[in-house]
Amino acid sequence: MELIADFAVNYGLFLAKALTVVIAIGLVAGWILSMIAQARAERDGDQLKITHVNERLERMADTLNATLLNDSERKARAKRKKVEDKQRRKAEKLGKRHKPARLFVLDFDGDIRASAVESLRDEITAVLQVVEPEDEVMIRLESAGGMVHSYGLAASQLARLRDAGVRLTICVDRLAASGGYMMACVGERVVAAPFSIIGSIGVVAQIPNFHRLLKDKQIDFEMHTAGDYKRTLTVFGENTEEGRAKFREELEDTHGLFKHFVARYRPSLDINRVATGEHWYGSQALDLALVDEVATSDDVMLIAARDGRDVFTVAVHHKSGLLSRIAEQSRLAISRSLGESGLAKVVHRPQ
Template sequence: MELIADFAVNYGLFLAKAATVVIAIGLSVAWIVSAIAQARAARDGDTLEIHHVNERLDRMADTLNGQLLNAAEYKARSKRKKAEAKQKAKAEKLGKRHEPRRLFVLDFDGDIRASAVEQMRDAITAVLQVVEADDEVLVRLESAGGMVHSYGLAASQLARLRDAGVRLTVSVDRLAASGGYMMACVGERIVAAPFAIIGSIGVVAQIPNFNRLLKDKQIDFELHTAGDYKRTLTMFGENTDEGREKFRAELEDTHHLFKDFVRRYRPSLDIDKVATGEHWYGTQALDLKLVDAVATSDDLMLTAARDGRDVFTVGIQHKSGLISRLTEQGRLAISRNLAESGLARVVHRPTQP
């Protein structure tokens, strides 16, 4: 009987372990399937989020005044604010007061692939449907640059606002370098924080070559192309001086396009002086006319609210699962580390298709 009991216990433990493994595998598969499904339906699940900044600022002020003022002062202030609100509503009802100009605030936090353009393009489309003549768009931009074609698209999205006659201000609190500055220069006005990194109007591409290692290991590598310049430099083949010369010529062409783009939107800029690949801090960039003012985005929004303008943040919220959130956090961390390590001065040129 004791032998049978031991067998039953061991068999029960075996079944429990087996069930645990099966459940774990099932959960993993479900997790992967869910992640794939979320990725496919990403844009369909996106939602437009709008927040009235004035209300948040009023709540902050009320909270502080509640602590700083005595009861009589706080009551008098509340009474005065109610009277002003009543007078404002009455004036609007009688048509004596026009609606305050609105400030729409959009965010762009760029990585090497300018992935945030997918959300920004939808937010711009939404704003373009309601924007009026006296409205303004403020883009809070942060980017160390990245692939040329990706940042070209991102800059083109901002150009949609300019082409529609919308006043566009770009605010840089920390970093707008290389492709980031390509976007920023589209703004009618660029405002940077005192120590924000600005500029890096240049192009760079780098590629490792393992040809000597392959030869040392007696490994053959063959590359067949149709077209003289389908491939200029390769990672595994033996590169030629002709290929290097063509590759450098393509980089120069890209640099010329970059400079022409900046010159188009900022004609007063001495492009040859600043298109050296160098970067400058906000106060230095102001002297070089890379930016128009030194301030933070918080200053701009608070000033607009104090001037009686309605300030709204507009963004696209992407509903993502755990895997997508972890991937996004890793992407942003890598992008910031690259920027802080000095690689912010780079416009990456992608491998030819």
């Protein structure tokens, strides 16, 4: 009887363990499937939002006039507007009214990784499918720069518009430095607010080294590479003068590419004068030909609307779940703490 009892107990424990493992595997599998489903939902849930700026401006004007004008003035304005609307509809009916040119407004708020390029590329793709020869695209740009390859891609997205023959205006209300200016210079017209920060055409790279600390603690660090310059500087190993020289050479090469890119789109620039890593305010940047006009993006849109052009803001919103939002907030916090007003050369290359 004792043997049977022991067998029953052991068998029961075995079943409990097996059941626990099965449940654990089921939970993990369920979690993975839910994450995949969530990722698909987020991908398929992207939304393209278009806002007609003219209507918003008109509502603002109507609200102000309702307060500022007396009864006779409001009636006269309403009568005049009614006549204008009637004439416009009649012209459209007779086919005499030309379709007004449009101004498409896109936003780019850059971090160190130029993460906003994911939305920018979709917005540009959408606009390119509907843009007509008389239309124009305006980018409201703000960025202190970041990684070379990331901002190279962002600038290339803007170049798609120029290559397609689309008039491109870049508006900088606060900041377009380094990688931000790499993007801005692609514009056919660059407009900057008077005290916006412009320039910083330079490259920066920095890396800590813990070799002496490890040596003091008698901790060995080994790194094996194939290729003389697979690694030039390291975090834990002992850096050599040869490695430092090669690293500085790579920085100079990157800076040369940056200068060549800016000079291609802004041939009137004295590139050697402005490619020192310095930055200037908008009014100073105008004197240096870094920008073409001193104004705000609001002025550009308001003038376009007054000229009878239809102004639309275009934005792609990528839906994200809780985990994605937490990761994004963490990334932004790190970007703010590490951000530099200079293109950042990637120190660690892919294996």
